[in-house]
Amino acid sequence: MPAAAPAPLSPLQAEALRAGTLPPLEEVRHGVWSLTSPATSSVADASYGYVVEGSDGLLTLIDPGWPSPDAVDRLETALHEIDHELADVALIVATHLHVDHLGAADAVRRATGARLAMHPAEHRALAGRADDAVAADADIARWQVPAEAQEALVASWGSGRLLVDVVPDLLLDDGDELPVAGRRLRAVHTPGHTSGHLCLVEPEQRLLFTGDHVLPTINPGIGLGGRTATNPVDDVLASLARVVELDRPGADGLEVCPGHEYRFVGLTERAEALVAHRGERTRDALGALDALLGGAAGSAPVRGSGAAPSVWQVAEAMTGWRGGLRSMTGLPLASALAQTEWHLRAAGRAAHLAS
Template sequence: MKSLRRPYSEQRPTDLGGGVWSVPVPIPGNPLGYTLIYALESPSGPVLVDAGWNHPDAWLALRDGLAAAGMDIREVRGVVVTHFHPDHAGLAGQVRQESGAWIAMHEADAALIRSMHETGESVRRVERAGMLRRAGAGAAEVEAATAYRPEPPATPDRTLGDGDLVDLPGRRLRTVWTPGHTPGHICLHLEDADRLFTGDHVLPRITPHIGIYPYDRTDMDPLGDFLASLEKVAGLGTLEALPAHEWIFQDTAGRAREIGTHHEEKLTALTTLLAEAGEPLTIWEIASRMTWKRPWDDLPSMLRGLAAAEAAAHLRALEVRGQVRRAPKGDMVRFAVHS
């Protein structure tokens, strides 16, 4: 089954066979356009994989899309969230309120949501500003990055660990922990149908954002985790991929290997960039010299912040491999090739 990416206006709820439906839910104002929500039938009510962005239009699309598939949103049994990002977890709380459904996700992302609720947006805004200044960002970028952010999603009722089966009567839906895009990102292997719900981990055309926050932390290696997770998914074999964006495709393993190769090439290019610089550079300087889909000068401040996070994740991976080193100067973090 393959459904090439089309504008949201052309998307419709689709019967994928085997008791699985896809329901496109819009992401207002986002170039991705929509999230593909999957509904799995069960004798005790449908279980959703992700829920979509928290917006009235998205809620109507989810409710009406399920109705078109012969399902009542008030009878949803549970929502499995692949990761905490708002285009995946945003409506989970409203589904729970409407139906009494449980919400499940990996503990690492559940912990992040709890932290967001505990600290509040004002504290997170100050933390983002400090992170950007240490990276070498200018005042405009700091101001843009500290603008309003959506409210954190609902705290889950249940957590899932690697290898756990989801509460889906009559089916075998197994959790595959795939950290990288977020610390608690999960894929879901429908073992009785050789299908893999890939969330944002493996997409058919684009690659997910792999960043590190704060940029200068040293207690994690998200790109290293992501590359290991790609190998893990490739090891599951040639499964049909049901991703959260773009379109359904075959051969998850082949695409996972392609994405891994892409990042290894990016790491090589980054090492060359630092060697040619001849001096330590800030994360912001490095990001501005890297190759992106659009020229750095054309990127709005928010996208520059995301690019810097990706640069930082690649730098951290190279640091773990012993290929680059930190060269702090004042409050700023700088990187150079390891001599």
């Protein structure tokens, strides 16, 4: 039995999720608010940003959200609700490079004069995206994706992928304190979802801003940023252990302020469920691979004989994809295929795949 999803802390967010509407601005703690950024296409993909007020009255904006034409106007309206102005925003922090978090950053920076901060690995990924795209197109070919699915994969994962074009003013490494007056707000490097993903912890107020590292019901994808020499499966498992270390039992537990869905407590249990999910995916991929190899688990691959299955074949034989692999397209499909390969690599079975 999978662990039950944590209960929403905010009835407003829970109701909005149920109804498919946008949750309103909400005070999380004194001087900390959640904002909602609607996806250009649908309310369902809305993301959360957070405003943190320093003792000098200046604001830090965590994840400005989707790059819609009215993103700055929406932010200004929200800031007026809390008696602030655009010019009060002094710092923008991106948890990661995805368009639903970082997309509006440049427009907000221009409108506010704020500095933009991110992890160096996100900066490298943004700068290296042309090379990454070439490598991703090669992956799609190597995975032996059927022709009819290839175009959408190249558009969402390969050379057609939408990445935000923005250069940070400030780089945040693991352990760095953010320049926020009167508060301790610290960067925690949590690679996995992307290589430079950051969580931000406010230890005194027991808040953890998790971006897409930990969400209450969604199992976040992995390896969805720049390419690295490390395996995103190993990275995310280590990063889940990292945030569990920050948690405490009982009433002192961290309140999770995620990039989507709703706020909750029970970080340790949710992180454990995400670790278990990775274990299930590994077993699923290994079972499919062994079945395709004719039960020859652990035997040496026969290169060039046609015996080594492709990533596509293994992924298609896996049972854990909601709706089955054939129902997926675009980014979810690319993510599923990449995960299949990474899980097999992490289990030491990459040599059994067609290369």
